[in-house]
Amino acid sequence: QVQLTESGGGLVQPGGSLRLSCAASEDIIRTNCLTWFRQAPGQELEGVAYIEDSNEITYAWFVKGRFTISKDTTKNTLNLQMNSLKPEDSAKYFCAARRGICYLFFPEKYSDWGQGTQVTVSA
Secondary structure: OOOOOEEEEEEEEEOEEEEEEEEOHHHHHHHHHEEEEOOOOOOOOOEEEEOOOOEEEEEEEOOOOOOEEEEEEEEOOEEEEEEEOOHHHHHHEEEEEEOOOOOOOOHOHHHHHHHHEEEEEEO
16 A cells, blocks of 8 residues: 655645655656645645646646756655745645646545644634
8 A cells, every 4th residue: 555644744834845756656656647636625626736757747726936846866755845825825735646647636546645734814
């Protein structure tokens, strides 16, 4: 079973920054599609960004220019640098992995998930 463990969430003021990390095995980091999703209370899961095994990257429109997804193959982590945070970015953030292509709009296609880390943006 794939193990994914997120960290780095917390409380930050609007305009601030946070860096999320997702620890996984070396095999997962190198060979899987890796995606960040988020879910606010009462809302559906939404894709934030993904990085394919080819290292091609895609962002959701609402984070483009503010968030940066990356993977560190020396530390076996998936990262999400979040800058210029807004209150509407508040959510629980999850990393997910799957073999094959990535999907921003179909979280149901992912079978491997972390437990999530809470991000709260508030003054």
